[in-house]
Each structure stands twice: as C-alpha cells, then as structure tokens.
Amino acid sequence: MAVYTDITDGDLETFLAGFDLGAPLALKGIAEGIENSNFLLETEAGRYILTIYERRVREEDLPYFITLMQWLAEHGFPSPTPQADRTGKLLHRLRDKPAALVSFLNGVSVHEPTVEHCRAAGEGLARLHLAAQGFPGHRANGLGHDAWRPLYAGHEADAEALKPGLAARIAADLDELERDWPSGLPQGVIHADMFPDNVFFLHGRFAAVIDFYFACNDALAYDLAVCLNSWCFDPAGELKRAHAHALLAGYEAVRPLTAIERESLPLLSRGAALRFFLTRLIDWGSTPAGALVKPKNPLEYEAKLAFLRRPDAMLGLFETNL
Amino acid sequence: MAVYTDITDGDLETFLAGFDLGAPLALKGIAEGIENSNFLLETEAGRYILTIYERRVREEDLPYFITLMQWLAEHGFPSPTPQADRTGKLLHRLRDKPAALVSFLNGVSVHEPTVEHCRAAGEGLARLHLAAQGFPGHRANGLGHDAWRPLYAGHEADAEALKPGLAARIAADLDELERDWPSGLPQGVIHADMFPDNVFFLHGRFAAVIDFYFACNDALAYDLAVCLNSWCFDPAGELKRAHAHALLAGYEAVRPLTAIERESLPLLSRGAALRFFLTRLIDWGSTPAGALVKPKNPLEYEAKLAFLRRPDAMLGLFETNL
Numbered sequence: 154m155a156v157y158t159d160i161t162d163g164d165l166e167t168f169l170a171g172f173d174l175g176a177p178l179a180l181k182g183i184a185e186g187i188e189n190s191n192f193l194l195e196t197e198a199g200r201y202i203l204t205i206y207e208r209r210v211r212e213e214d215l216p217y218f219i220t221l222m223q224w225l226a227e228h229g230f231p232s233p234t235p236q237a238d239r240t241g242k243l244l245h246r247l248r249d250k251p252a253a254l255v256s257f258l259n260g261v262s263v264h265e266p267t268v269e270h271c272r273a274a275g276e277g278l279a280r281l282h283l284a285a286q287g288f289p290g291h292r293a294n295g296l297g298h299d300a301w302r303p304l305y306a307g308h309e310a311d312a313e314a315l316k317p318g319l320a321a322r323i324a325a326d327l328d329e330l331e332r333d334w335p336s337g338l339p340q341g342v343i344h345a346d347m348f349p350d351n352v353f354f355l356h357g358r359f360a361a362v363i364d365f366y367f368a369c370n371d372a373l374a375y376d377l378a379v380c381l382n383s384w385c386f387d388p389a390g391e392l393k394r395a396h397a398h399a400l401l402a403g404y405e406a407v408r409p410l411t412a413i414e415r416e417s418l419p420l421l422s423r424g425a426a427l428r429f430f431l432t433r434l435i436d437w438g439s440t441p442a443g444a445l446v447k448p449k450n451p452l453e454y455e456a457k458l459a460f461l462r463r464p465d466a467m468l469g470l471f472e473t474n475l
Numbered sequence: 476m477a478v479y480t481d482i483t484d485g486d487l488e489t490f491l492a493g494f495d496l497g498a499p500l501a502l503k504g505i506a507e508g509i510e511n512s513n514f515l516l517e518t519e520a521g522r523y524i525l526t527i528y529e530r531r532v533r534e535e536d537l538p539y540f541i542t543l544m545q546w547l548a549e550h551g552f553p554s555p556t557p558q559a560d561r562t563g564k565l566l567h568r569l570r571d572k573p574a575a576l577v578s579f580l581n582g583v584s585v586h587e588p589t590v591e592h593c594r595a596a597g598e599g600l601a602r603l604h605l606a607a608q609g610f611p612g613h614r615a616n617g618l619g620h621d622a623w624r625p626l627y628a629g630h631e632a633d634a635e636a637l638k639p640g641l642a643a644r645i646a647a648d649l650d651e652l653e654r655d656w657p658s659g660l661p662q663g664v665i666h667a668d669m670f671p672d673n674v675f676f677l678h679g680r681f682a683a684v685i686d687f688y689f690a691c692n693d694a695l696a697y698d699l700a701v702c703l704n705s706w707c708f709d710p711a712g713e714l715k716r717a718h719a720h721a722l723l724a725g726y727e728a729v730r731p732l733t734a735i736e737r738e739s740l741p742l743l744s745r746g747a748a749l750r751f752f753l754t755r756l757i758d759w760g761s762t763p764a765g766a767l768v769k770p771k772n773p774l775e776y777e778a779k780l781a782f783l784r785r786p787d788a789m790l791g792l793f794e795t796n797l
Contacts, residue, residue, distance in 0.1 A: 161586030161587070162583050162584065162585045162586050162587075162676075163586055163587060165583065176677075176678055177583050178581045178582070178583070178677065179579075179581050179582065179583065180583050181505045181506070181507060181515060182505060182506030182507070183503045183504060183505050183506065183515070184503070184504030184505065184506060185503060185504070193503060193505070193515060195581070257501075259500045259501050259517070260500070260501065261484050261487065261499050261500070261501065261502050262484065263484045264483030264484050264485055265483070265484075265485060354484075355498075355500065356498055
C-alpha cells in the first residue's frame with residue numbers, strides 16, 4: 154500500500170494542462186505497488202493510473218520501463234499503455250518527481266490460483282516474452298544471479314536468526330548455484346516479478362499483466378521459474394504438481410522451451426527462490442516496527458528453497474500425462 | 476490512507492454472491508478515510524466504494540450512518556448511496572467485519588478553496604441540513620461541547636509541550652465555552668466533519684459530500700462553524716473574510732440563520748476549533764513514529780483558536796457589502 158506523495162487539485166490541473174484528456178472527474182490514491190505512489194485518475198477522456206516514482210526507483214531506469222510498456226501495448230500484449238503528453242513525451246513530472254500516466258486495466262488478481270489460472274498465466278508469460286522480442290531497450294537484471302552473493306553479504310546473522318543452520322545452507326546454495334548456473338539460455342525481456350497479484354483475470358480468463366518495474370533482460374526461462382515459484386506452491390512449501398504442469402504446458406503451448414531450458418528449470422527455480430528469499434530477508438530486518446507496509450515473511454521462500462533443493466523436486470513435470 | 480483488511484478474489488466472490496451486481500471487473504484498495512478500509516469495486520452493474528469498518532468505528536453506530544446516507548440519497552442530496560443486498564440489508568459482513576457498499580461518486584476535492592468554492596460549500600451544507608430534516612435516527616455528538624473537558628483531561632502536559640502557556644489557555648477556553656455555550660440553537664443532523672477533502676467538485680461546481688462517519692444530532696450552526704474553520708482560514712491562522720462571507724451567504728441563500736445562530740457563530744467557531752485541536756493533540760501524542768498514517772499537526776487549530784478568541788474575529792461578516 155502506498156501513497157507517499159499527495160496530489161492537490163492544483164497539482165492535477167497543472168499536470169493535466171499538458172495533455173488532451175479533458176477535465177478531471179475523480180482522483181483516488183490507491184494501495185498498489187510498494188515502491189511508488191499510485192492514483193486512479195478519471196478524466197473526461199477515460200480512466201488512468203497515475204504513478205509518481207519515489208526514491209526507491211532509479212530515475213535512469215524509467216525510460217526502459219515506460220518504453221517497454223509502450224512497446225508491449227503496440228505489440229498486442231495486454232498491459233498498461235503509457236499516455237503521451239502534448240509534446241509526445243511519455244515520462245512526465247509532478248511535484249518535482251518523475252511520473253507516468255498509463256491506461257487503467259480492468260481485472261482482478263487471484264489469491265489462490267487454480268490449475269486453469271496457472272495454465273493461463275503460463276500462456277500469458279510466453280505471450281509477453283514473444284511480444285517483447287525486438288524491443289531495443291536493455292537493462293541488466295540488478296537482482297540476477299550475479300547479484301545474490303553481494304546481496305547476502307552482511308545478512309548471514311539475519312538468516313541464522315530466522316532458522317538455526319540457515320546461514321551456512323544459504324552460503325552453500327550460493328556456491329552451488331554459481332558453479333552450476335547454465336549458459337546458453339535464450340535471453341530476452343523478462344517481467345521478473347510475475348506473481349499472482351500482478352496478473353488480472355476477467356470472468357476467469359487471463360486479462361492483463363501490470364507492474365513492469367522489475368523488468369529487465371535476462372534468461373526467459375528464469376522468468377518462468379519466478380512464475381512457477383509464486384503460482385504453484387502450497388502454504389507448506391510443497392510444489393502443487395498439477396498447477397506446475399499446467400503452467401509449463403500453458404507456456405509451451407505458446408513458446409516451446411529449448412532442451413537446455415527444460416533441463417535447467419529446477420536450478421533456475423532454486424535460484425529464483427533464493428532471490429526472493431534474500432530480498433525479503435533484507436526487507437524483514439530493515440522495516441521499522443509499526444510501519445503500515447508489512448514486509449513479507451522470508452520463511453515462505455525459505456520453505457520453497459528447501460523443497461527445490463531436493464533432486465526430485467521437478468521429476469516428471471514435463472510428462473504429458475501427469 | 477488506509478487498507479487494514481485485505482480482500483482476496485475468494486472473499487469478493489462470496490460477498491458479491493449476496494448481491495445482483497454481476498461479476499467483479501476491478502478491485503483496488505484506496506487511500507481514503509483513516510478509520511476504515513476502503514476499496515474501489517467495479518462490477519458489471521457499476522462502480523462502488525466498498526468499506527470495511529475497523530475497530531475505531533463503533534459497530535452500534537453503523538445503522539445510523541448507513542440509514543442516514545440512504546435517507547439523504549432518497550431526499551435528493553448527492554452523497555454515497557448504500558446498496559442493499561438480495562435480502563434488503565444495507566449493512567453487510569466481509570472477513571467477519573461489518574461492511575458497506577455505496578455508490579462511487581465522481582468529483583475531486585479542492586485543496587485551496589476559492590471564494591466561489593466556499594459559497595458552493597455553504598449552499599451544499601444547508602442543502603444537507605434541509606435534506607436530513609425528518610430523518611428518524613438519533614446519535615449524540617460524542618465529540619460535542621460536553622465531551623471536550625473529559626477529552627482534554629490528562630493531556631495538559633501535551634498542550635504545554637506544544638507551546639508554553641497553552642495548557643492554562645485551553646483550560647480557560649473550556650471554562651468560557653461552558654459558561655457561554657448557547658441554548659436554543661436549532662438542532663438537526665450535522666455532518667460534523669465537512670472539511671474540503673470531504674466535498675467533491677466537478678467542473679468547478681459542488682458535486683457531492685462523502686464520509687458521514689462523524690454525523691450526529693447537534694446544533695446546525697455548529698456544523699457551519701466546523702465548515703467555516705476548515706474552509707476559510709489562511710495557513711497563518713487568519714480568517715479569510717471574503718471566503719467566510721461567501722460561505723455564510725451561500726448557506727443563508729438556502730437556509731437563513733436565526734438571530735441566535737448568527738450571534739452565536741463566533742463562539743461556536745471557537746468551540747469547533749477547540750474540538751479539532753483536542754483530537755489532533757491526542758492523536759499527535761499517540762501515533763507511533765514511522766507509522767504511515769501521519770497525524771495532523773494540532774498547531775494548525777491552535778492558531779485558529781487564537782484568532783477566534785479575538786472579540787472582533789467575525790465582526791461584520793454578515794454585512795451584505797463586505
């Protein structure tokens with residue numbers, strides 16, 4: 154939940170004077186996104202999400218995110234479409250902060266995805282990967298596999314405090330993932346955060362993907378691993394095999410995986426689980442008590458990581474008859 | 476800003492099964508209201524605000540608020556209209572908490588009201604008072620003039636810490652207000668919190684009033700005093716006389732004040748300023764550091780109170796040529 158910057162009617166008037174969107178009809182701060190301030194803005198021309206970028210987003214990354222959203226919209230992928238101002242610019246300023254105005258998308262995210270939701274999410278992710286092909290922007294994955302060791306440095310005691318023995322176990326994970334990380338994986342634009350809350354469904358069908366603020370260039374199959382981890386585990390940290398099978402089948406119905414992608418998926422999933430464990434571990438320790446933004450418990454991803462260390466974690470997942 | 480209760484798609488499905496509003500199209504937590512969790516909910520039937528009442532609202536007061544909103548809507552006053560479920564009930568439950576579903580209203584609140592906004596707000600308040608006539612519900616004003624002394628008890632040191640000498644000054648205010656508080660003021664339903672952020676304008680015209688969760692039965696002119704204090708002061712704590720004149724003229728164009736109401740207005744305004752000073756003083760001391768809900772600075776109302784102690788504070792405000 155986040156509205157860090159207030160917008161007055163005067164700010165709004167000044168801002169909208171740069172567009173051809175008519176008069177404002179409604180403005181509501183919305184609880185979406187942790188990093189930015191978001192508003193539902195309705196004008197005579199339609200409904201939009203107005204985002205003000207706060208300090209956790211690096212301003213130099215914004216053109217990548219905004220032009221990617223524009224590219225995806227132009228290539229038929231259902232995602233927020235940035236609105237240009239009268240001068241054609243997609244990145245604006247409001248209260249001396251960078252801001253964007255994107256189309257409002259209908260849809261509701263699912264809290265407990267069914268097998269069919271997982272199939273649709275897999276298809277959606279593959280569609281995203283194909284739609285982004287040819288996008289000229291490039292942004293390195295700042296939370297990719299080469300960032301995990303420096304991320305973990307200094308947080309060994311936090312891990313140990315969470316669970317005795319965990320500090321050494323994470324250190325061993327880092328060693329094994331570095332040693333075994335595959336090369337030769339097809340690269341492209343990845344969403345990098347396609348959790349269920351970033352996917353909208355309408356009448357039970359896939360409708361849109363939002364929140365592209367972790368998007369970057371990396372291995373496509375790593376994005377699928379992020380998705381698998383966030384859509385296909387039960388609360389006890391066990392893989393829901395029918396869900397996972399459907400997610401992979403949905404993905405492959407649109408973009409078949411290469412042999413190396415299939416073989417690497419268990420390791421990529423371990424890596425993706427480690428990535429979310431590490432950022433949650435760090436946020437867990439650094440959020441003041443009483444803050445309204447509750448950090449996510451790192452133990453959820455610790456359990457997934459433990460499951461994914463098992464050599465048989467994904468055995469048989471690609472078989473057609475599960 | 477407030478979303479204290481999360482709603483999943485499953486919760487929403489269960490909730491909407493009790494209504495004839497079709498499938499959900501969008502659900503967004505919104506940053507409106509401090510006491511409750513609010514969501515923008517769009518269904519195939521239209522757009523609504525879904526409110527979940529958190530512990531700061533007394534459950535026994537909810538029927539008064541909800542039936543008042545229904546009454547106002549039925550009597551042509553632009554305010555949120557509660558939606559009945561299939562059984563005809565206006566008060567619902569969601570995640571085991573009381574909840575209401577009201578119509579979504581277009582409009583944007585103004586941050587720096589102009590003279591014309593003040594005139595429109597005055598007219599709107601008088602329309603509200605007239606529309607509520609005959610409403611059969613009754614709720615005592617829990618923050619009315621007889622509540623101020625007990626509210627202040629135990630907070631003398633907080634007042635003194637804010638400004639040396641203030642503790643005794645507030646004690647003297649309490650004495651004077653108790654001694655001079657008028658009787659014989661026309662009574663009725665008052666909004667009791669009609670600050671600019673609770674009034675919507677569209678294309679510069681008065682459009683609607685929201686947030687009836689302080690509504691109660693009290694002196695109508697006291698409501699006008701609350702409005703005057705929140706719409707017609709500059710940041711330095713001086714009354715903006717043209718704004719105040721317009722607010723009063725707007726009110727009287729719809730509902731002329733009685734002689735005793737006019738005479739009492741300076742004292743009622745002093746009382747209303749004390750009421751908001753006191754609740755802000757208490758919230759100021761009790762909000763943990765780092766909380767995202769920022770308490771409002773009590774000094775804003777301390778300055779208004781100081782102004783309103785002046786015997787000439789409102790001199791000539793009712794003259795037709797200002």
